[in-house]
Amino acid sequence: MARGVVGLDVCAVKVVDEMRVEAAKEALLPEDELEQLTRLFRLLGDATRARLLYALLEAGELCVCDLSAATGTPETNISHALRLLRTAGIVKVRRAGRMMFYSLHDAHVRMLLDVSREHLRHEAR
Amino acid sequence: MARGVVGLDVCAVKVVDEMRVEAAKEALLPEDELEQLTRLFRLLGDATRARLLYALLEAGELCVCDLSAATGTPETNISHALRLLRTAGIVKVRRAGRMMFYSLHDAHVRMLLDVSREHLRHEAR
DNA sequence: TTCATATGTGAATAGCTAATCAGATATCTA
């Protein structure tokens, strides 16, 4: 995953469509943005975490125990998963006594989850 | 990653918010849909593939060599990456002589990429 | 304070997968 310096066997000489290559180069995402973006997608790319997120999308706010009941996932797994999602700013927490209530952090994530699900369902695979 | 049967140490007895848990359970994505969805996200969660997709989002259609030039990635890597994206139906191919021109497969993916990028940029992290 | 409960944490393991390299295939040109 460590990219750093560009590979060596890259075809640097001949380019078929100079215009388009330039356009693509101009629009290249900066490395840090790309990193953030792929990190987000990677987090959504795990079944356990995805279950949690869609559960929260529906229920609004749930404690760890209820997330466990709703998704059929061991609480330890949920705790680990939620930490990653929390750190990434995808979910937020509210403490109530000894329970922690989780919910989606913002509208963007919600839209992303929605769009994705719709994408899936409208695909006639 | 193999889930199959539900874990054993799941809190199955006490539920804090019965209503919400039920709501979340009702809305649970079927396993096969979840699998498709996470597979999609996982594919978007790699920097090499993401570069290709955003390049195609901008340039419209590019051959492997131009993708290499535009993203600074060795052609072999690109070939491997494109195979996965092709298999998943995310990109499509057109042959022209000995060159293969790739482009995004449909509007859904395009929207997903757009929404994601916007999500990122509007976040004041 | 002591016990029970809800959640969090750290280390270890097993499985997945991106990058690499050597070589295969397909198409064009001479």
Added chain:
DNA sequence: TAGATATCTGATTAGCTATTCACATATGAA
């Protein structure tokens, strides 16, 4: 046909990461 070019493929390896288990922390109740 032979040779060159563009792309693809398979096997290997190294790195990442989800899961699991044992235990730690934190809060509330008695």
